[in-house]
Structure formats: structure tokens, C-alpha cells
Amino acid sequence: MTTGPDEAVVCRGLTYTFRRGRRKGGDTRAVDGVDLTVRAGEVFGLLGPNGAGKTTTIRAITTLLPTASGMVEVFGRDTAGRRAEVRRLLGYVPQQLSADAGLTGRENVALFARVFDVPRAERSARVAQALAAVDLTEAADRLAGTYSGGMVRRLELAQALVSAPRLLVLDEPTVGLDPIARASVWERVDAVRRATGMTVLVTTHYMDEADRHCDRIALMDRGRIRALGTPGELKARVREQDAALPDPTLDDVFRHFSGRGLARGEGTEGDFNDVRRTRRTANRVG
Numbered sequence: 001m002t003t004g005p006d007e008a009v010v011c012r013g014l015t016y017t018f019r020r021g022r023r024k025g026g027d028t029r030a031v032d033g034v035d036l037t038v039r040a041g042e043v044f045g046l047l048g049p050n051g052a053g054k055t056t057t058i059r060a061i062t063t064l065l066p067t068a069s070g071m072v073e074v075f076g077r078d079t080a081g082r083r084a085e086v087r088r089l090l091g092y093v094p095q096q097l098s099a100d101a102g103l104t105g106r107e108n109v110a111l112f113a114r115v116f117d118v119p120r121a122e123r124s125a126r127v128a129q130a131l132a133a134v135d136l137t138e139a140a141d142r143l144a145g146t147y148s149g150g151m152v153r154r155l156e157l158a159q160a161l162v163s164a165p166r167l168l169v170l171d172e173p174t175v176g177l178d179p180i181a182r183a184s185v186w187e188r189v190d191a192v193r194r195a196t197g198m199t200v201l202v203t204t205h206y207m208d209e210a211d212r213h214c215d216r217i218a219l220m221d222r223g224r225i226r227a228l229g230t231p232g233e234l235k236a237r238v239r240e241q242d243a244a245l246p247d248p249t250l251d252d253v254f255r256h257f258s259g260r261g262l263a264r265g266e267g268t269e270g271d272f273n274d275v276r277r278t279r280r281t282a283n284r285v286g
């Protein structure tokens with residue numbers, strides 16, 4: 001075990017290659033030797049353009065992909081050998097829709113409570129608590145299919161929170177939402193974190209969100225971590241190294257370390273699959 005009590009996630013040399021035939025464009029090394037430590041209790045942001053490898057990294061951390069090469073530990077448990085234990089420590093909100101439109105909000109959360117072995121006697125109280133934590137008490141008995149995009153995201157958050165995870169993993173939690181709905185998702189995450197000390201690992205394209213809500217961020221590009229630190233530290237590094245940028249933004253920081261901008265369309269479009277996945281995610285909450 002390499003993880004200490006202060007470390008929620010440790011990745012060492014994490015590498016993942018998707019194998020595809022040559023006609024389909026050949027193999028893709030989605031994650032290429034990632035070293036990463038997420039400290040217990042922090043909000044850690046994984047930032048990067050489409051196709052940078054963020055989702056693949058968190059799918060390895062959440063045990064949804066096998067650790068093909070390298071090592072991942074979650075609170076000291078190796079994901080390769082102690083998969084079931086790791087899963088019990090996690091709440092995960094994937095990019096793909098994880099709520100069922102044909103069930104009420106309460107039924108959706110109750111389903112997750114059953115799947116994650118919340119004790120039967122505690123279940124209804126825990127479901128109500130999770131719904132309250134995301135401000136869905138009033139809408140709890142309506143079909144999820146009638147919810148707005150922001151409400152669906154908060155419902156998915158409740159689903160992930162009902163098992164009282166020590167680590168909450170959020171993959172693009174605010175993509176496709178309007179600014180008010182985005183702020184509301186973050187408010188709920190921050191409130192639960194303050195109350196429970198839960199660790200949060202989040203991927204996002206939105207630099208302003210990362211700047212405001214993340215204690216530390218890793219800038220990822222083409223499968224590698226290009227820079228890691230607090231937003232303030234990263235900006236200070238750029239300020240020291242580039243006199244032309246006395247007041248750098250995180251986009252400037254990204255450009256400095258990767259040689260290109262983070263904004264969509266700046267040579268960072270990713271491939272067809274990246275576009276398809278992003279559209280699907282944005283559409284489902286639109």
C-alpha cells in the first residue's frame with residue numbers, strides 16, 4: 001500500500017490504450033503514464049479539452065475499466081485487487097444519463113440505495129436525506145421525465161450521495177446547463193462536502209468553475225498531466241515564466257503548459273467519437 005491516510009486517490013503510471021483495428025483508426029493511448037494524488041477532503045479538478053483522457057482516467061479510478069498498466073488506489077485499496085471494496089467507497093455521476101425517466105425522483109434514488117446496500121431499515125430516511133441535500137424534496141414524487149436538465153443533474157447527484165460515499169466522482173457535472181443550474185449543482189456539492197468532509201474528483205471543461213470550486217487542478221492533454229497545483233500556484237508559475245502574462249487566466253495556464261488553448265475549436269476538437277459523446281451529454285440535459 002502506497003496511500004497514506006491523507007490520500008483519497010493515488011495513480012502511478014496509469015496507462016490505458018483502447019484497441020481498435022487499423023480500419024477504425026488504430027489504437028488510442030487515452031491515458032499515458034498519469035501520476036496523480038487526490039488528497040482526502042479536497043475538491044480536485046481534472047481539466048482538459050475533448051479527448052484529453054479525463055473520462056478514461058476516472059473510469060479507471062472508479063474500477064469501470066481494468067487498470068491495464070500502472071497502479072490506482074482509492075483510500076489505500078488497490079482497484080485491481082479490491083474492486084468491490086473500492087466501489088463501496090465511491091459515488092459516481094457519469095456523463096451518460098443515469099436516471100430513469102419512467103421512475104419518480106424518489107424511486108430513482110431508492111434504486112441506488114438498494115444497489116449500494118444501504119441497510120433496509122435506513123433506506124427511506126437516507127433517500128429523503130439525499131433528495132433534501134439536492135433540493136428535490138418537493139419534486140421527489142414526480143416522474144424524473146418531467147424534470148428540467150438542472151433537476152436531472154441534481155437527481156443524479158442524490159443517487160450518488162445516497163450511499164454516503166467518501167469519494168464523489170463527477171464527470172462533467174454541469175455540461176449543457178445554464179449558469180443558474182450550474183451554480184445550483186455546485187452549491188449542493190459544496191454544502192454536502194462541508195457537512196461530511198467527502199472528497200470530490202470532478203472533470204470539467206469550464207475553467208471558471210475549476211478556478212472557483214477546485215482546491216487543486218490537474219491540466220490534462222493527450223493522455224498526460226501537463227501541470228498540477230492550486231489555481232493560484234499554476235497562475236503564479238505562468239506569471240513568473242512569462243512576463244507578457246501579468247494576470248493569467250486558467251486558459252492562459254493551459255496554453256502555457258500544453259502549447260494550445262482549452263477553448264473548444266482551438267486545435268482541441270478531439271475526434272468524431274469525442275464530438276458524438278459531448279453532443280449526447282449536452283442533448284440529454286438540454
Ligand SMILES: Nc1ncnc2c1ncn2[C@@H]1O[C@H](COP(=O)(O)OP(=O)(O)OP(=O)(O)O)[C@@H](O)[C@H]1O
Pocket residue numbers: 018020028029030048049050051052053054055056057270271273274277278
Ligand atoms: N470506448 C472507446 N473506444 C475507443 N476509443 C475511445 C473510447 N473511449 C475514449 N476513447 C478515446 O480515448 C481518448 C480519450 O477519451 P476520454 O473520453 O478519456 O477523453 P475526455 O478528456 O474525457 O474527453 P471528453 O471531454 O470529450 O469527455 C479519445 O481520443 C477518445 O476518442
